[in-house]
């Protein structure tokens with residue numbers, strides 16, 4: 037193994053702290069999220085690889101936390117974006133043909149979507165989905181689930197990864213704001229439940245169904261490692277929301293276009309009323325969308341419900357979206373993503389088995405994670421005792437040394453892109469085996 041040094045990264049990260057708060061531009065990139073003592077500073081990315089400023093090369097499974105579904109600087113996306121800048125200009129506050137082209141692709145691909153509006157980030161479009169649900173039903177309460185993330189806005193950054201000492205009983209959690217600065221009163225507009233638990237939803241809906249505007253859920257939990265839905269759970273949510281005229285919102289910011297051309301709703305055959313999409317949609321550019329049933333989306337058509345945004349559907353985001361969706365809807369793309377990811381997951385599981393460490397490798401195709409747990413992890417409370425695992429952090433560090441880029445916290449996940457190859461997966465599995473051997477003493481400790 038070549039010597040691994042990060043001295044230039046450390047120096048640049050330190051210097052950046054003079055002018056950037058904490059030296060990073062999102063909480064997920066700093067020591068608080070697990071990058072201890074600091075994150076590698078990137079020089080550039082190309083295809084499935086990243087290079088840091090010390091010249092270390094990494095096969096990238098962080099993929100910018102999901103958007104880089106086609107790797108870095110994908111030629112089709114780069115060409116589409118540069119062409120848009122040169123030939124179209126960037127913004128007009130007027131419509132132009134390519135935005136309808138992108139919307140039409142989404143309508144064709146995502147089963148429940150009849151009408152679309154574009155935005156710039158997942159946070160924005162999820163906020164908008166909750167506004168639409170409230171406007172459509174005339175009710176106030178949004179139900180959200182522990183362990184899920186729907187963006188950083190005051191209205192939804194609640195009980196994301198709550199402190200269980202304060203979070204109340206499992207069957208009836210207390211809504212806890214995720215950061216100082218959020219007015220407590222907003223908590224009264226939310227109900228928080230454990231995920232994957234039909235009984236909890238049934239009890240709440242029986243008690244307060246007439247006040248519930250929407251149930252908001254990631255169809256595959258991707259913000260506490262990866263927790264797939266239990267069989268029948270999404271169909272149950274569909275049935276109970278339909279029965280009580282509650283708007284079912286799938287937050288497909290991570291799963292959208294990634295686990296199937298039409299996202300988790302296509303994969304599981306369950307159609308929500310509204311869907312939020314970002315990340316893979318823009319293939320590395322800030323693009324997001326909300327879409328859904330015509331009668332609900334029509335509330336914004338005539339301005340009855342406000343949807344706005346200076347940068348919505350700018351030509352760069354739309355060109356990236358058109359190109360990203362073209363690649364994603366090319367036949368065979370998802371089969372390949374699943375084949376490579378399943379090979380990686382199976383290889384990881386086999387490595388752990390060889391050294392006798394009980395692990396649950398959990399995921400759906402190109403989004404997965406593993407838990408140092410004897411049994412499958414089904415919800416946040418189950419996951420909580422394995423979160424920010426020191427074993428995982430130790431293993432991630434060894435992976436970095438061997439040229440594999442993953443987030444150092446198992447709160448995050450591994451992503452596989454459309455440009456990873458069999459050779460990449462083979463090399464990663466070798467690095468994985470070596471990293472596991474190097475951390476064997478830590479990994480085989482009884483505690484985590």
Ligand SMILES: Cc1ncc(COP(=O)(O)O)c(C=O)c1O
Pocket residue numbers: 101156157158159160162185186187188254258259287288289290314315
């Ligand atoms: C499921 C989900 N919803 C919403 C968001 C917020 O998206 P953004 O960071 O683009 O605002 C995220 C971000 O990770 C997410 O994972």
